[in-house]
Amino acid sequence: MITNNAPQNSIGHILFQYDLYPEKIEQFGKVKKIVTSRGTYALKESSMTRDQAHWFSHVMKRLDKLNFKQLVPLIPTKYGDLTITHGNKTYYLQPWFLEDAQIPDEKKEKILFKQLGKLHGLTVKHQEFSQETIETSYQDLLNRWEKRRIEMEYFAEEAERKTYMSPFELTFLTHYSRLDMMANTATKYLKAWHDECLEKKSFRAVLCHGKLDRNHIYYHPNGYGYLFNFEKAVLDTPARDLAISFRKSFQYTLWSEDQGAEWLEAYQKFILLEDEEKKLFASYLIYPEPIFHCLDLYKKRDGTITELQFVQLLEKRIITMTRVNYFIHKTLLKNESSQPSE
Amino acid sequence: MDMLRRVKLEYGLSDLKWIKTNQTFQSESGKKRIRIWKDKQLLQWHVKWRDEISKQSGILLDRMIRTKDGEPFFICEKGWATIHDEIEEVFPSSGKEKEWGRLLGTSLSYGLDHSDECQRFKKKQDIPLQAVKKTIDQLTIIDPMAKIVLEKSYFEANRRSRKAIQLRERIQTKKLPILTPFNKLADAKEVFFNLFWVCGDQQPIKGYEPIRYLLEHWYVKNGETSTTKLLNAIEDYFPLKGDQGIILLTECLIPSELERTVSQLQTRGNETTDIMEEYFKKWETTRKLVALLGNWIEEDREKVVAR
Numbered sequence: 001m002i003t004n005n006a007p008q009n010s011i012g013h014i015l016f017q018y019d020l021y022p023e024k025i026e027q028f029g030k031v032k033k034i035v036t037s038r039g040t041y042a043l044k045e046s047s048m049t050r051d052q053a054h055w056f057s058h059v060m061k062r063l064d065k066l067n068f069k070q071l072v073p074l075i076p077t078k079y080g081d082l083t084i085t086h087g088n089k090t091y092y093l094q095p096w097f098l099e100d101a102q103i104p105d106e107k108k109e110k111i112l113f114k115q116l117g118k119l120h121g122l123t124v125k126h127q128e129f130s131q132e133t134i135e136t137s138y139q140d141l142l143n144r145w146e147k148r149r150i151e152m153e154y155f156a157e158e159a160e161r162k163t164y165m166s167p168f169e170l171t172f173l174t175h176y177s178r179l180d181m182m183a184n185t186a187t188k189y190l191k192a193w194h195d196e197c198l199e200k201k202s203f204r205a206v207l208c209h210g211k212l213d214r215n216h217i218y219y220h221p222n223g224y225g226y227l228f229n230f231e232k233a234v235l236d237t238p239a240r241d242l243a244i245s246f247r248k249s250f251q252y253t254l255w256s257e258d259q260g261a262e263w264l265e266a267y268q269k270f271i272l273l274e275d276e277e278k279k280l281f282a283s284y285l286i287y288p289e290p291i292f293h294c295l296d297l298y299k300k301r302d303g304t305i306t307e308l309q310f311v312q313l314l315e316k317r318i319i320t321m322t323r324v325n326y327f328i329h330k331t332l333l334k335n336e337s338s339q340p341s342e
Numbered sequence: 343m344d345m346l347r348r349v350k351l352e353y354g355l356s357d358l359k360w361i362k363t364n365q366t367f368q369s370e371s372g373k374k375r376i377r378i379w380k381d382k383q384l385l386q387w388h389v390k391w392r393d394e395i396s397k398q399s400g401i402l403l404d405r406m407i408r409t410k411d412g413e414p415f416f417i418c419e420k421g422w423a424t425i426h427d428e429i430e431e432v433f434p435s436s437g438k439e440k441e442w443g444r445l446l447g448t449s450l451s452y453g454l455d456h457s458d459e460c461q462r463f464k465k466k467q468d469i470p471l472q473a474v475k476k477t478i479d480q481l482t483i484i485d486p487m488a489k490i491v492l493e494k495s496y497f498e499a500n501r502r503s504r505k506a507i508q509l510r511e512r513i514q515t516k517k518l519p520i521l522t523p524f525n526k527l528a529d530a531k532e533v534f535f536n537l538f539w540v541c542g543d544q545q546p547i548k549g550y551e552p553i554r555y556l557l558e559h560w561y562v563k564n565g566e567t568s569t570t571k572l573l574n575a576i577e578d579y580f581p582l583k584g585d586q587g588i589i590l591l592t593e594c595l596i597p598s599e600l601e602r603t604v605s606q607l608q609t610r611g612n613e614t615t616d617i618m619e620e621y622f623k624k625w626e627t628t629r630k631l632v633a634l635l636g637n638w639i640e641e642d643r644e645k646v647v648a649r
Contacts, residue, residue, distance in 0.1 A: 012534030013402065019371035050397075078371075079393070080408040086400050 011043065014084055014091050017077040033096055040096035041075065046231055048083070048090040056092075057082040059207065059233045066122050070115050072097060072218060072228040097218040097226065106259070109249045111225040112217050113263040116209065116245055117270030119227065120238045123207035124271055131198065138194040142187065148292050149183050152176075155295055168298055168310045175291075175318050182288045182321060189283035196276035204274070208234050208241035213248035239277045242267060243284035250290065255320050257327035264331065282328045290317045345376065345418070352409045352416045353425060366428050373428040374407070377543050380421045384545060387460060389414045389424075391452075391522065392541055399448035399579075401441065402538040404429075429531035429538050436564040441537045443575020446524065446553065450580040453519030463520050463546050471496070471503055471597075477604045484607055484614045491618070492604065495625070499597035506595035513585040524552040527559050550593035557594075558624075561631050569631070573638050587639045594632050599624040 015022060015034065024035040032043040048056060060074050060082055074082045075093040084091045103111075127133075156176050159169035197203050209216070210232030218226040246263065249255075273281060294314050301310065346358045346367060355369045366375050379385040392405040404426040406414035415422045435442065478492045522541045531538040561569045576582050582590065603621040607614060 010534060013536040016533050017402070076408070076412070078407045079396070079405045080412050080414070081397070085397070 011091075014043065014086065017079065017081075017084055018075065018093055019078050020093075034093075042094045042096045044092050044094065044229075046090050046092070047088065048085075048231055050085050050090075052231070053083040053085055053090040056090075056231055056233065059230050062123075062207070063119075063230075068119065068122055070118060070224055070226055071230070072226045094228065097220065099219055103219045105252065108214055108217075108219065108225075109252075109259070109263055110266050111219065111223075112212065112214065112245065112249070113242075113267040114269065115217065115225045115227055116212055116242065117267035119209065120206040120241065120267075121270035124204055124238070125206070127203055127205050129201045129203065134194060134197050134203065138190065141190060145183065145187065145190075145287060148289070149180070152179070152292055152295065155299075167307055168314060171311050171314050171318075172295065179288045179291055179321075182286055182325065185325075186283045186287035189279045189286065193276045193280040193283060196279065200276065203237065204277070205235045206238045206241070206271070208236045208238070208244075210234055210241065210244070211248070212241070212245045214252065237277060237280060238271060238273065239281035240284060242273075243281055246285060247290060250320050250324075254316060255323060257323045257331065260324070260327040261331045278332055282332055285324050286321075286328055288321055291321060345423070348416070348418060348423075349374075349376070349425065353407065354410045373430075375404075375426045375428040377424045377426065378418065378420045378422070379415070379424065379543065382422060383460075383462070384543075385415060385422050385424070387463075387546065388522075388541065388543065391546070394452055395445070395449055398452060399444050401445045401448075402533055402536055404538070404540045426540075427533075427538075429533060429540075431532045432528055433530040433532040433537045435527050435530070435560060436568050438537070439568060439571040439575045442530070443572055443577075444579060445537060445539055446556070446572075447576040447579025447582075449521055449524075450519050450553070450576065450582070450586070453521045454517060454580075454586070457517050457520055457548070460520065460546075463548050471500055474499070474601050474604055477608060481604070481607055485618075488607075488614050488618050492600070492607075495597075495600055499600045502595045502597050506592040509588055509592045509595070513588050515585050515589075518549045518589065519586075520546050520548050521552045522546050524556040525559075527556070527563065550590045553590060554593045557631055557635075558627050561634070562623075562627055566630075566634055569634060570638060573635070583639050583642055587635070591632065591635050591639065594628060594635060597628075599628060 011025075011032070018041075020034060020036050020038070020041065022034045022036050024033075026033040026035075030045045032045070034041045034043055057074075060071075063071055064073070072094045075095065076082055077084060077093075082092060156173055159165050159173055162169070165173065209227060209230060211229070212227065216227060216229045218228065220226055246260070249263070253259075291314065294310070294317055297305075297313075298310050305313075345364060346360065349355060349367070350358055355371065355374075357368075357370045359368045360366075361368055361373065364376065364378075366373060368374075379388075389406050392403045395401070396403045396405055407425045407427070408414060409416055415424045417423075433441075475496050478489065478496060481489055481492070523544050523546075529540040529542070531540060557569065557572075560572060573582065580586070599621060603617060603624075606617050610617065
C-alpha cells in the first residue's frame with residue numbers, strides 16, 4: 001500500500017515509481033540494497049545529468065537489442081523509464097546479484113577481458129572516415145602527454161637541485177631516463193597509428209564501457225561475469241577501452257607479461273585488433289601515466305601513506321611498466337618490428 | 343472479458359478488487375484508476391505530454407502505467423484503456439510555490455515549444471460581448487437590481503476587453519502554449535512529500551485559460567504574497583515577464599465571469615442571489631489578480647528604468 005509515513009528525505013517517491021515497498025534497506029556506498037517481498041534489488045544513485053542518463057538508457061537498450069546477455073539489466077519503472085532523474089541525482093534499479101566468492105583471482109581478469117571482447121565484438125562498426133577526427137584525437141593526446149612530460153621533467157629538475165633527496169625522489173630519478181624513453185616510444189606508436197589510419201582511410205569504433213575493472217563486474221556462480229555501471233560508456237576505439245581496463249587490472253597483482261598475453265587472447269577471441277589499433281593500444285599502455293600518477297599522489301601526500309609505501313608503490317609500477325614494455329614488443333607486436341620507425 | 347481480468351493479464355497484477363466498478367480498483371501495488379479513451383490521438387497526446395513533463399520537471403504525474411509489453415495502453419471493447427495510480431492525499435499549495443512553479447513553468451515551456459504540433463487543439467474564441475449584452479437585455483425574471491449591476495458590468499467588461507485587445511496588439515508573438523486544464527488545486531496529490539499531478543483525460547487547451555483559472559483559485563486560497571511567490575517560481579522555468587506574461591494578462595482581462603454568470607442566470611434565475619454573490623467574488627478576484635500580475639510584470643522594467 002502507498003503510504004506517506006516516511007521521512008521527508010526518503011527515497012519513497014523513487015521506489016513508488018517501481019511499486020516497491022521495502023521491508024529493509026541497506027546502504028553500500030552509492031547503492032541501496034532494497035529487500036522487498038517481490039525480491040531484492042540494488043538502487044544506484046549517480047550524478048549523471050539528464051542528458052547523460054538519456055545516453056545511458058540508450059546504451060542499455062541497444063545492448064539489450066543486440067542480445068548482449070552478460071550485463072546486469074536495468075529494471076524499468078512502472079512508466080517504462082530506465083532511469084529517474086530527481087534534482088541533480090539520477091537513480092536506476094537493478095536486480096541484486098550475489099557474487100561467487102570462490103572464484104580465483106587469476107580467473108577474474110580472464111573473464112573480464114572475455115566479456116569486454118564480447119561487448120566490443122558485438123558493437124564494432126567501421127566509422128565514416130574523417131581526417132579531422134583523427135587529427136584532433138592525435139593532436140589532443142600528443143598535447144596532453146607533452147604537458148605531462150614537462151610536469152615530470154620539472155619534478156625531476158627540482159629534486160636534483162635538493163641537497164638531500166627523499167627516497168621517493170631518488171627512486172624516481174634513478175628511473176627517469178627510462179620513463180622518458182617510454183614516453184617517447186608511446187609518442188612514436190601514436191604517430192604510427194595516426195599515419196596508418198590516414199593511409200587506410202578507415203577507423204573502427206565500439207561501445208566502450210569506459211571504466212571496466214573488477215569493481216564493475218559481478219562474478220556469478222554460473223561462471224559468467226556480468227558487466228555493470230555503463231554510466232561512462234562512449235563510442236570510441238577499442239584500443240582505448242582495452243588499455244583502460246588493462247591499466248586498472250595491473251593494480252591487483254604484480255602483473256606479468258604472461259597474464260597480459262592471456263588477457264589479450266581472451267579478448268581477441270571476440271574481436272581481433274587491427275594493426276593500427278595495436279599501435280594505438282601499445283601507445284596507451286606504454287606511456288608511463290601510472291608512474292606519473294604516482295607522482296601526483298606523492299605531491300599531494302597528506303601523511304596517510306608513508307614515504308616507504310610511496311617508494312614501494314613507485315617500484316611496483318616501474319616493474320609493471322617494464323613488463324608492459326616486454327608484453328608490447330614480444331606479444332602484442334611480435335610479428336612486427338619491435339620499434340616504430342622514426 | 344471482465345475488465346479486471348484483462349488488467350491482470352495485461353499488467354501482471356494480482357489480487358484485484360473493484361473499489362468503484364470500471365473506475366478504481368485495489369491491487370497489491372496500491373489503488374489504481376482505469377481510464378477509457380475513445381480518441382486515440384488525444385490519448386497519445388496525453389501519454390507524450392505526461393512522459394515529457396514528468397521527465398523534464400522531475401515531478402510525478404498520473405502517467406500511464408506500462409503493460410507487461412511496455413505499452414502505455416491496451417485495446418478494450420470501449421476503446422483504449424490506461425491504468426494510473428490513484429492517490430488520495432492532497433498536496434498543499436501555500437508554502438510549496440517552488441514545486442508548483444516547476445510544474446507550471448515546465449508545462450508552459452514545453453507547451454509553447456510544441457504549440458504547432460497538434461493543430462486540432464485550437465484557442466477558444468473570445469466572448470462576443472454583443473451577444474452577452476443581448477442576453478442581459480432578455481433576462482426578465484431576475485431581480486431588477488441584479489440586472490442593473492450586470493448592465494453596468496457590461497460597460498466595464500467592454501473596457502476590459504478593449505484593454506486586452508490593445509495589449510495584444512503591443513506584443514510581437516502570437517504563439518500560445520498548449521496545456522492540460524490546470525483548473526483544480528485539488529488535482530495536486532502528495533506522494534512521499536512530493537507533488538503528484540493528476541492530468542485527467544480532458545482535451546488540452548491552447549492558450550492561457552488554464553493558468554488564469556489556476557491563478558484565480560490560488561489567489562483566493564493563498565493570497566497575494568503566495569501568488570507572487572508562485573509567479574516568481576514559474577519565472578525560474580519560463581520567461582513569464584516577457585510577451586507571454588502579457589498574453590496571460592490579456593487572458594485574465596477577458597471578462598469571462600460575466601458571460602458565465604449571465605448564462606447561469608438564464609437557466610437558474612431563481613438562484614439569483616447566490617449566482618450574483620459568486621459573480622462579485624469572481625469579478626473582485628480577477629480585478630486583484632490583473633493588478634498583481636500587471637505590477638509583477640512591470641516590476642523589473644521599472645527597476646531597469648530607475649537604475
